[in-house]
Amino acid sequence: MTVTTKRAFNFNAGPSALPLEVLQKAQAELVDFKGTGMSVMELSHRSAEFEGVHNEAIANLRELYDIPENYEVLFLQGGASLQFSMIPMNFLKEGQKASYIQTGAWSEKAFAEAKLFGTPVEAASSKSNNYKNIPALSEIQIDEEAAYLHLTSNNTIFGTQWKTFPTTGDLPLIADMSSDILSKKIDVSNFAMIYAGAQKNLGPSGVTVVIIRKEFLEKANSNIPTMLKYATHSKNNSLYNTPPTFGIYMLGEVLKWVKAEGGLEAIEQRNEEKAKYIYDVIDNSNGFYYGHATEDSRSLMNITFRVADEELEKKFLAEAKTAGFVGLNGHRSVGGCRASTYNAVPLETCKALADFMVKFQQDNQ
Incomplete structure (x- = not known):
């Protein structure tokens, strides 16, 4: 017997709506994942069954975004908020500045965290307009000596979104895409790093996706805690410690859904x-x-x-x-x-x- 459940008109900003088909499949597999007699939440993250889930999710994200081979795909924890700290910790060296474009609350938080590790500077800002707009490309002050240029691609609180990204040449461009990742086609090769919390377009809360250029990764600081090094997770296929296995499983199912939708x-x-x-x-x-x-x-x-x-x-x-x-x-x-x-x-x-x-x-x- 099929039981139909009335679904809410869900406009939550995050955690947000998940595809009904994904929820139904997860429900069907919750107790017994592919004949293992265990839930996917009970599988060892070192098992062949989970490694299949993990690697398939990476492969599908690479396919959907046409991610070049010289980029790593990492599944981390701590949300985008931890990335606000990890980025300057890894890439802002002593005496260096980092450029930040201010377009809302989350870019402000990223800027504030960078102050703990170095000298962030505003490359552009729309704060004087109460963040009603994205700064024009002509307003951005590109500092080629900066460690990187950071922006937030979509601003959940103020409802603004970048339509065209700046061209930065050799200056590494980093984007927090938490609230619009996978919502449209982009050219990943324009970015040194993209990161996003999963809980808006990719799956449930608990997983953070990082797409990072290998050459940029090689420039990271080494004298920082092990778990806060991107290199740690890159070398271990994001399996250095126990990952959020159920979240990665759900993320993988959402990626399959995106492919099935066209x-x-x-x-x-x-x-x-x-x-x-x-x-x-x-x-x-x-x-x-x-x-x-x-x-x-x-x-x-x-x-x-x-x-x-x-x-x-x-x-x-x-x-x-x-x-x-x-x-x-x-x-x-x-x-x-x-x-x-x-x-x-x-x-x-x-x-x-x-x-x-x-x-x-x-x-x-």
Whole structure:
């Protein structure tokens, strides 16, 4: 007998929606993974069965992103927040500066952590505009003597996203892609390093993906704790210690799902269509709804907006919750509303929100 469960309209910013097909497969395999008589959570990370899961996930990520052979793919722990520390610890040498582009709360946190290890400098910032936009490429001050240039590709709190990345030549470019990784095609070879927490587009929380150029890795500092060296994890295929095995299994299943959906071209097209439903309602509301981000910097992953009247905004969020919409409250630091439309959020869910927004406006003008 098939039991159907009512699914929420899930717009959580992270941990976020996972593909239903992936959840159902994990449910079916939870107790007995491929005839082992054990859950994947019970497998030894040194076993052939888990190594197959692990290596297949790496191979599929390489295929989807067309990752060149001179890049390592690592599965780490500690979230993107630990990367804020690991990056300067590994790559910021004494007396060196590192360049950071400030576009929101997470880039600010990365900047603050770098201060503990060296001298970070702002290469560009949109803070004076309350992070409503991504700085123009012409505004970025490229310091070729810097250890690296760091940016955050998508800003979950403010709803902005890079459309075109800077060209940095020999200066290593590092990107925190936690909230838009695998949402569109990119040229990995433009980056010395990409990192992302899994809990938005890649899987459940607990896994951090790092894609790092081998030549850049070779420049890392060596006199740092073993677990905080990228080289430790590179040399051991991310199996130096016990990894988050279930998270890697789920990440691998999400990658298979992306391939089955048509790959990144199909995913990107769908993400554009999903976001358009909601942005069109905002743009056609005659100011009843208004967005935070400037139009040229709008995110396809996090749609941030307000209702013109504060009391109506409270009513909107309350009625949306009653109607089954989850996660529409803006981040606690800025308030307002936010719809996170990550890869696994269905098109129908975004259409349902757009329809709800139209009806709410009709009922409350």
